[in-house]
Amino acid sequence: MSVVSNGLPTAQEIVGPTPGQRLRRRLFGHRGIVVGGSILGVIILMALLAPLIAPYDPYDQILTARIKPPVWYPHGTWEHILGTDQVGRDYLSRLIYGSQISLLIGFFAAALSGLIGTAMGIAAGYFGGRVDLVVTFLITCRLSLPVILVSLAVVAVIGGSLEVVILVLGLLLWDRYAVVMRAATLQVRSLDFVAAAQTVGCSTWHILVSEILPNVMNQLIVVATLEFAHAVLLEAALSFLGLGVQPPLPSWGLMIAEGRNYILFDPWLIAIPGVALFTLLLAVNLLGDGARDVTAPENRG
Amino acid sequence: MTTTTMAPPTIATEDLACTFQVRQGMFKPKRPLKAVNGVSITVNKGEVLGLVGESGCGKSTLAKMLLGIQKPTGGRILIDGEPLDGLDRKAVARRIQPIFQDPYSSLNPRKSISSIISLPLRVHGVGGPADWERKVKEMMDLCGLPQRAYDGYPNQLSGGQRQRVAIARALVMRPEVVICDEPTSALDVSVQSQILNLLLDLQKELGLTYVLISHNLAVVQHIATRVAVMYLGRIIEQTDSETLFAAPRHPYTRALLDSVLTPEPGLGVPDAQLGATFPNPIDPPPGCTFHPRCPHAMPVCRQLAPRPLTVGGSMVECHLHDPEQATAA
Amino acid sequence: MTEPAGFSLEVENLTVSIPLAAGTLRAVRGISFQVNQGETLCIVGESGCGKSLTSLALMGLLPAKAVRGADRLTLNGVDLTALSERQMSDVRGESMAMIFQEPMTSLNPAYTIGNQLEEALRRHRRVSRTEARERAIYLLEKVGITAAASRLQQYPHQLSGGLRQRVMIAMALMCGPDLLICDEPTTALDVTIQAQILHLLRDLQREFNMAIILITHDLGVVARMADRVAVMYAGEIVETGTAAEVFAAPSHPYTRGLLQCIPIPGRTRRGEHLGSIPGVVPSLVGEIAGCAFANRCPHAAAACRSEPPARDLGPGRMVRCVLEPGALPQMEPA
Numbered sequence: 001m002s003v004v005s006n007g008l009p010t011a012q013e014i015v016g017p018t019p020g021q022r023l024r025r026r027l028f029g030h031r032g033i034v035v036g037g038s039i040l041g042v043i044i045l046m047a048l049l050a051p052l053i054a055p056y057d058p059y060d061q062i063l064t065a066r067i068k069p070p071v072w073y074p075h076g077t078w079e080h081i082l083g084t085d086q087v088g089r090d091y092l093s094r095l096i097y098g099s100q101i102s103l104l105i106g107f108f109a110a111a112l113s114g115l116i117g118t119a120m121g122i123a124a125g126y127f128g129g130r131v132d133l134v135v136t137f138l139i140t141c142r143l144s145l146p147v148i149l150v151s152l153a154v155v156a157v158i159g160g161s162l163e164v165v166i167l168v169l170g171l172l173l174w175d176r177y178a179v180v181m182r183a184a185t186l187q188v189r190s191l192d193f194v195a196a197a198q199t200v201g202c203s204t205w206h207i208l209v210s211e212i213l214p215n216v217m218n219q220l221i222v223v224a225t226l227e228f229a230h231a232v233l234l235e236a237a238l239s240f241l242g243l244g245v246q247p248p249l250p251s252w253g254l255m256i257a258e259g260r261n262y263i264l265f266d267p268w269l270i271a272i273p274g275v276a277l278f279t280l281l282l283a284v285n286l287l288g289d290g291a292r293d294v295t296a297p298e299n300r301g
Numbered sequence: 302m303t304t305t306t307m308a309p310p311t312i313a314t315e316d317l318a319c320t321f322q323v324r325q326g327m328f329k330p331k332r333p334l335k336a337v338n339g340v341s342i343t344v345n346k347g348e349v350l351g352l353v354g355e356s357g358c359g360k361s362t363l364a365k366m367l368l369g370i371q372k373p374t375g376g377r378i379l380i381d382g383e384p385l386d387g388l389d390r391k392a393v394a395r396r397i398q399p400i401f402q403d404p405y406s407s408l409n410p411r412k413s414i415s416s417i418i419s420l421p422l423r424v425h426g427v428g429g430p431a432d433w434e435r436k437v438k439e440m441m442d443l444c445g446l447p448q449r450a451y452d453g454y455p456n457q458l459s460g461g462q463r464q465r466v467a468i469a470r471a472l473v474m475r476p477e478v479v480i481c482d483e484p485t486s487a488l489d490v491s492v493q494s495q496i497l498n499l500l501l502d503l504q505k506e507l508g509l510t511y512v513l514i515s516h517n518l519a520v521v522q523h524i525a526t527r528v529a530v531m532y533l534g535r536i537i538e539q540t541d542s543e544t545l546f547a548a549p550r551h552p553y554t555r556a557l558l559d560s561v562l563t564p565e566p567g568l569g570v571p572d573a574q575l576g577a578t579f580p581n582p583i584d585p586p587p588g589c590t591f592h593p594r595c596p597h598a599m600p601v602c603r604q605l606a607p608r609p610l611t612v613g614g615s616m617v618e619c620h621l622h623d624p625e626q627a628t629a630a
Numbered sequence: 631m632t633e634p635a636g637f638s639l640e641v642e643n644l645t646v647s648i649p650l651a652a653g654t655l656r657a658v659r660g661i662s663f664q665v666n667q668g669e670t671l672c673i674v675g676e677s678g679c680g681k682s683l684t685s686l687a688l689m690g691l692l693p694a695k696a697v698r699g700a701d702r703l704t705l706n707g708v709d710l711t712a713l714s715e716r717q718m719s720d721v722r723g724e725s726m727a728m729i730f731q732e733p734m735t736s737l738n739p740a741y742t743i744g745n746q747l748e749e750a751l752r753r754h755r756r757v758s759r760t761e762a763r764e765r766a767i768y769l770l771e772k773v774g775i776t777a778a779a780s781r782l783q784q785y786p787h788q789l790s791g792g793l794r795q796r797v798m799i800a801m802a803l804m805c806g807p808d809l810l811i812c813d814e815p816t817t818a819l820d821v822t823i824q825a826q827i828l829h830l831l832r833d834l835q836r837e838f839n840m841a842i843i844l845i846t847h848d849l850g851v852v853a854r855m856a857d858r859v860a861v862m863y864a865g866e867i868v869e870t871g872t873a874a875e876v877f878a879a880p881s882h883p884y885t886r887g888l889l890q891c892i893p894i895p896g897r898t899r900r901g902e903h904l905g906s907i908p909g910v911v912p913s914l915v916g917e918i919a920g921c922a923f924a925n926r927c928p929h930a931a932a933a934c935r936s937e938p939p940a941r942d943l944g945p946g947r948m949v950r951c952v953l954e955p956g957a958l959p960q961m962e963p964a
Contacts (some may be wrong), residue, residue: 191405200470201425214409214412368920498904519895523901562854564889569832570828570854
């Protein structure tokens with residue numbers, strides 16, 4: 001009775017790789033992902049190995065060696081490869097430890113806002129109706145808030161610190177997640193396998209987590225990389241304005257702020273952390289763009 | 302018809318209705334859309350009820366209500382005599398399962414075939430992982446899927462094979478009723494016949510009852526034992542398959558059958574004299590909703606909605622066949 | 631061979647190849663046919679047989695990567711392969727027009743019907759807005775749309791599927807093309823609307839004396855619409871003939887298989903198994919040795935390993951099979 005295919009592949013059903021294999025193949029073939037991923041990998045390694053590779057303690061003030069230029073300047077020495085800042089702290093060490101701060105903030109702020117935004121977006125997309133109205137209203141409210149000013153206000157009241165910055169950014173940056181996840185969920189929701197899961201008797205929780213979430217994960221990753229970059233940039237801005245991370249923490253934004261007065265004669269104080277920020281954000285954006293390129297054709301196929 | 306111990310019909314709907322409130326614009330009030338407007342059908346065990354109608358007639362909404370994923374706004378559904386809304390979601394799932402039209406969207410692309418077919422078993426907690434594997438493989442055999450597909454993913458299968466996976470998933474818990482919503486419309490002709498043959502075999506093997514929704518009247522005629530024709534939310538004719546195709550009574554059924562293009566050359570394209578516009582379900586015509594397109598419309602059709610006339614197992618809703626109207630004319 | 635009166639489309643050895651990572655996908659592997667004025671040729675086949683790519687190849691609308699080749703591709707004597715893109719785009723709409731399957735996506739949702747209809751004409755002819763508008767109204771009425779003048783202001787989303795398809799047909803006819811290519815024009819429509827649209831196409835063909843190439847997978851449509859039929863399988867035409875010939879005496883095992891697959895009231899008994907074609911279409915990537923249908927054919931023989939010859943069974947009647955005509959058993963009569 002059963003009609004079994006004779007095993008020959010067809011024009012349409014060329015036995016293809018699993019979604020996992022295909023993804024891996026695409027990842028390593030994409031130049032943006034490889035470049036961005038490598039740079040990010042280097043920075044992460046730098047952050048993890050900071051105690052081992054930093055030549056000096058980043059908080060160590062050597063007042064006799066203040067504002068020493070980096071090694072490629074005429075008076076630079078190899079003792080302080082990237083020079084020292086206005087209180088004699090080795091700039092290379094501060095740069096290396098600063099990566100920890102940027103990565104921590106980027107990661108946790110993106111994670112917290114991701115949790116909030118994804119939950120709201122998926123709920124709005126799946127349940128529709130009143131839930132959707134409420135979520136859309138909240139998104140609209142949030143979009144009408146100027147993020148920097150609100151963060152400034154909060155930090156001014158509570159006081160700045162790494163934890164506060166992460167919390168504030170996490171609670172403010174969820175809007176793009178919510179919008180994208182809502183749209184993605186609306187698309188997936190109309191597919192038959194969701195209806196099939198409902199008729200099988202799956203609980204709503206199971207459907208959201210097991211049927212819908214894996215299919216919107218691609219877009220989630222893209223947004224996450226972008227919000228990571230966003231959070232890092234915002235922290236730098238806040239620290240620059242004096243209401244982010246507090247000295248003596250070696251945040252790259254703070255380093256820029258502290259070097260502000262020396263911009264005419266000792267520009268490396270700003271340039272070096274600026275380049276570091278730029279590199280990190282470039283890497284993350286390349287990864288995000290690459291993630292979008294890689295996952296989009298898969299969605300179509 | 303005996304009234305002694307007769308098993309209740311597997312599915313029975315009593316005046317089932319589903320009305321949506323549709324927004325007409327930002328500031329206008331919502332208007333009701335009667336997608337299903339008083340449908341009473343019965344399906345007995347082992348029968349295949351063919352549900353026929355064009356887009357907008359409400360058959361998809363009716364299917365969703367039977368599956369329990371759309372709440373009726375009126376009337377009720379009885380399964381084996383028990384009301385559907387009294388049963389919890391899982392109990393309904395054990396008795397009624399769907400097969401959808403599009404094999405490319407009815408399988409989760411991120412899940413393996415074994416995971417897809419075993420989903421009902423896992424959700425209902427039937428046995429353990431060893432049982433699941435055995436039952437899934439058994440089902441795959443029954444549905445004509447090669448065993449090597451067990452660890453595969455939907456993107457590696459053809460449309461016909463995906464539909465077999467959907468069938469396997471629907472039947473792994475051995476339900477009583479399968480709602481087939483255009484199960485072969487998205488498939489090639491040669492694959493269609495394989496799937497139809499499979500559905501016929503499975504019906505005999507597992508004692509299933511089918512509700513087959515299809516716009517392909519040849520397929521309905523081939524498989525269905527009874528046929529119900531839907532128009533704008535109501536069943537306008539219902540009878541056994543042979544009678545419907547040999548002697549359709551409602552003008553819409555006749556037009557529908559006349560429009561079917563059988564593969565017989567030389568007969569040209571039929572002109573069913575229907576007129577272009579399918580009515581707006583939000584603003585249906587008064588009286589008999591079919592009267593603007595009906596070639597035999599009478600004055601009473603514009604004023605009075607026809608009542609259902611049941612003789613034996615056949616039903617038709619049309620003033621042309623209403624003896625009261627005939628005497629009044 | 632006598633010169634056909636009036637216009638004709640002549641296609642000889644048309645090929646379409648698409649380079650893939652895994653090799654070259656030879657989607658259309660050398661097909662030849664001819665369509666004359668006032669004639670309807672139905673190209674029938676299942677998904678993957680290459681029929682849609684054939685229509686795109688004729689129109690010069692293949693995707694960028696695809697490569698078209700032909701020994702002969704002439705429309706009214708004009709060699710289409712020698713035309714530049716600009717010249718081809720002049721031909722499109724003017725001499726040959728196409729209507730597609732999905733009326734939902736074939737019309738631009740951002741412009742009114744009137745706008746799109748007028749543009750179809752003014753692209754090719756120097757006419758005033760008023761003249762274009764008049765022709766648009768004339769054609770809308772011809773395709774059975776009432777209140778045509780007011781329809782011009784409407785947008786596609788305000789029309790039903792059947793109406794949209796009628797608008798598509800009117801748009802295709804704006805310049806009065808000699809050849810109309812219809813790619814599955816009624817597949818997405820309801821049964822009653824399908825009959826109306828096909829009826830309309832027939833009437834319009836008679837009135838404007840057009841040639842129609844109708845691409846479909848529906849054998850019912852083929853039987854009722856076709857003057858001539860070409861059955862496609864795996865990129866090749868395996869059988870041609872008039873509709874009467876092909877349906878009464880199908881000579882290729884694939885055609886016979888197809889006809890046995892469909893439920894025909896009166897011939898197939900309710901509840902019984904339908905015929906089926908076992909197996910699947912072979913991969914079109916790379917070369918296919920011998921007959922592409924051999925792995926699924928109930929009459930396959932050793933001779934099928936070599937490329938089957940195109941047998942001439944009479945004027946316009948061809949079958950591509952190693953078997954002698956008449957070697958196949960008679961099919962059960964209806």
